[in-house]
Amino acid sequence: MSIRVLLVDDQELFREGVRVIIDAQPGMEVVGGAGDGLEALSLVEELQPDVVLMDIRMPEMDGVEATRQLFSPERSSRRTRPLRVVVLTTFNLDDRAATAIRHGASGFLLKGTTPALLADAIRTAYTGNAVLSPTDLTTLLEGSFRASAPIPPAFTALTDKEREVFAGVVRGLSNTEIAAEIFASESTVKTHVGSVLRKLALRDRVQIVVFAHEHGLAAR
Numbered sequence: 001m002s003i004r005v006l007l008v009d010d011q012e013l014f015r016e017g018v019r020v021i022i023d024a025q026p027g028m029e030v031v032g033g034a035g036d037g038l039e040a041l042s043l044v045e046e047l048q049p050d051v052v053l054m055d056i057r058m059p060e061m062d063g064v065e066a067t068r069q070l071f072s073p074e075r076s077s078r079r080t081r082p083l084r085v086v087v088l089t090t091f092n093l094d095d096r097a098a099t100a101i102r103h104g105a106s107g108f109l110l111k112g113t114t115p116a117l118l119a120d121a122i123r124t125a126y127t128g129n130a131v132l133s134p135t136d137l138t139t140l141l142e143g144s145f146r147a148s149a150p151i152p153p154a155f156t157a158l159t160d161k162e163r164e165v166f167a168g169v170v171r172g173l174s175n176t177e178i179a180a181e182i183f184a185s186e187s188t189v190k191t192h193v194g195s196v197l198r199k200l201a202l203r204d205r206v207q208i209v210v211f212a213h214e215h216g217l218a219a220r
Contacts, residue, residue, distance in 0.1 A: 003028040003126050006049035008040040008066070009088065010058045014111070018053065021115045028122060037066025044070060048081060051122050054105070056089045056096050063087050064100045071104030071203070082203075084125040098140045102214075106206050107131025128204035130172070137172070137206075141213040151215050154200050162199070165192040169205050170212040 005022055007015045007030055019030045031047045034040040037054075038061040044052065052070070054063040067085050069075065085105040089097050090112075097108040106125040109118065121131045130137055158166060161182065168178035168189075175189045182189070193205070202208055212218040 003051060003122060004031045004047070004049040005029065005122060006031060006040065006043055006047060006052045007033040008035075008037065008052060008058070008063065009033075009055040010035050018118070021118060022122070024115075025119045025122075028119070037061030037063055037069075040066050041069055041075075044083065045075075048079075050081070050084065051125050052083065052085045053109075053122075054085050054087045054100070056087050056094065056100065056108075062096075064096050064103065067100045067105050068103040076203075082128070084128070084204075086121055086125050086131050101137075101140070101206065102210050104203065104207070106204070107137070128206075130206045130209065137209055138213075138218065141210065141218075149214050151217065152200075155215070155217070157199060158196060162192050162196050165189055166196050166208060166212070166217075169193065169196075169208045170218055172209075 005028055007018055009015050012035070015033045019033065022028055022030050031049055032043050034043050036058045040052065040054065054067060056063040067087065070083065070085060085100070087097050087100045087105050087108040088111050089108050090110065094108065101107065106128075107121070107130050109121050109131065113121070125131050132140065161184075164182050165178055168181060173181070175186045175193065179186045179189045196202075196208065197204070200208070200211060202211060
């Protein structure tokens with residue numbers, strides 16, 4: 001089964017170039033293209049892609065607002081399959097990319113990236129992981145806002161093991177690395193990650209990192 005990709009960019013030539021690259025990759029296909037965020041909202045409903053490559057700066061509706069709306073509770077509740085968004089930008093560690101990540105994006109890519117990195121990013125996002133190194137993600141989030149939200153009761157309800165797994169995810173560790181650190185099996189870690197996501201009402205591992213920074217838990 002192929003990873004279904006939707007391309008969103010106001011430059012048709014850029015979209016067509018990316019389409020050629022993606023369609024040449026095994027296990028993925030471009031199912032459509034949109035010229036702005038507003039059109040993207042409609043096509044996501046119609047085509048149900050797995051991954052959206054979303055340009056940050058577009059007319060009508062930019063990629064930040066489109067990402068926010070795609071992950072709104074109303075739209076998310078109607079979705080029958082996971083949706084991942086990777087934003088595209090020309091600037092490294094872009095504040096607007098940080099905002100999109102806080103709204104639900106899995107990370108960002110520079111528009112000048114290589115075909116191999118583009119394909120890797122799509123696969124990474126599809127599995128629910130961050131399309132950024134842990135260091136870059138931390139730098140981006142710390143530079144875009146300061147922790148101010150109180151720690152919610154749901155976090156205090158996590159078990160000790162779940163908090164250990166939470167901390168490992170925030171540090172960017174894989175399930176294998178977390179398992180070695182807490183002396184547990186990978187399947188046990190995977191179960192704990194799922195429990196953390198469920199208890200904190202989060203979508204994926206990227207949102208665990210965002211949650212940690214928003215509530216001042218990243219260094220714990």
